[in-house]
Amino acid sequence: MAKAWYLYNSGSIFASSSYTIFNPIDFNAAPPCPDGCILCAIKSTTGAPGKPINPLSNNVFLYLTNFMIAQRLQPILTDPYVVGKGSC
Numbered sequence: 001m002a003k004a005w006y007l008y009n010s011g012s013i014f015a016s017s018s019y020t021i022f023n024p025i026d027f028n029a030a031p032p033c034p035d036g037c038i039l040c041a042i043k044s045t046t047g048a049p050g051k052p053i054n055p056l057s058n059n060v061f062l063y064l065t066n067f068m069i070a071q072r073l074q075p076i077l078t079d080p081y082v083v084g085k086g087s088c
Contacts, residue, residue: 016054037071037088043081
């Protein structure tokens with residue numbers, strides 16, 4: 001299954017319904033979130049049209065939890081799966 005970036009809209013950060021696909025034409029296009037402490041986007045396996053897989057994977061769930069604690073992209077040492085925006 002393909003992975004794509006999904007922008008956070010609102011609602012529970014752990015619910016796939018809270019996200020919409022960033023670029024349906026190019027799944028690898030990076031979201032407009034350089035880094036910050038406000039949740040911006042997640043990278044997840046594709047699910048229903050325009051949405052990430054439901055439920056979110058255990059890894060994405062863990063990265064979201066770590067993001068809320070550290071307030072920076074996650075994971076830090078590899079390609080990020082959770083990115084933020086805005087200053088802290």
